[in-house]
Amino acid sequence: MKTLIAYSSKTGNTKKIGESILKAFPNGEFKDIDDIDNFDYDLIVVGGWIDKGTLDKKSFNFVKGINEKRVAYFFTLGAFPDSEHANNCIENINKLFLDNKNIILGNFHCQGAIDPKLISWMAKLPSEHPHSPNKERIKRWREASKHPNEKDLKEAYNYFKNL
Numbered sequence: 001m002k003t004l005i006a007y008s009s010k011t012g013n014t015k016k017i018g019e020s021i022l023k024a025f026p027n028g029e030f031k032d033i034d035d036i037d038n039f040d041y042d043l044i045v046v047g048g049w050i051d052k053g054t055l056d057k058k059s060f061n062f063v064k065g066i067n068e069k070r071v072a073y074f075f076t077l078g079a080f081p082d083s084e085h086a087n088n089c090i091e092n093i094n095k096l097f098l099d100n101k102n103i104i105l106g107n108f109h110c111q112g113a114i115d116p117k118l119i120s121w122m123a124k125l126p127s128e129h130p131h132s133p134n135k136e137r138i139k140r141w142r143e144a145s146k147h148p149n150e151k152d153l154k155e156a157y158n159y160f161k162n163l
């Protein structure tokens, strides 16, 4: 089976998960989305990071171009993996693929450290701002900073190995 693992990653979290997933596909090709020029694969696995509740722009636009293929996807995000926000992301991404009549075989996600530049920006926001630091958010940012960890990498591999 000809498999492509295509990823977009700004700070490296999603790329790390993709590298682990690649091990589940011995003949798989692993490519930055920027380097992909055809969709001639039996399975396309897309990896992206979450930006404003959906796939980042690069993976979003990439998915828009995939039609009637067998696909799977993975993403990393700052929010907790079992949060409503994470579930909404899954819904949004499913819709993107299904709009183009793709067949989704599965999906995987885990937390990923938030870019320190964004953290310092949010740290200065006034308290009434929806992203300003409060106890709960600081806890979440701290937890995210530990991911992806070895457990995440292993889980990603196992998930795709058993797909």
Ligand SMILES: Cc1cc2nc3c(=O)[nH]c(=O)nc-3n(C[C@H](O)[C@H](O)[C@H](O)COP(=O)(O)O)c2cc1C
Pocket (backbone or CB within 6 Å): 008, 009, 010, 011, 012, 013, 014, 015, 048, 049, 050, 051, 052, 053, 054, 076, 077, 078, 079, 085, 111, 112, 113, 114, 115, 118
């Ligand atoms: C500009 C920006 C917007 C983000 N928006 C969200 C978001 O809406 N929800 C979320 O859970 N995480 C958000 N994050 C966190 C990233 O999705 C997360 O840190 C991810 O692991 C980054 O992946 P990468 O290292 O592959 O670039 C955002 C990060 C940045 C830099």
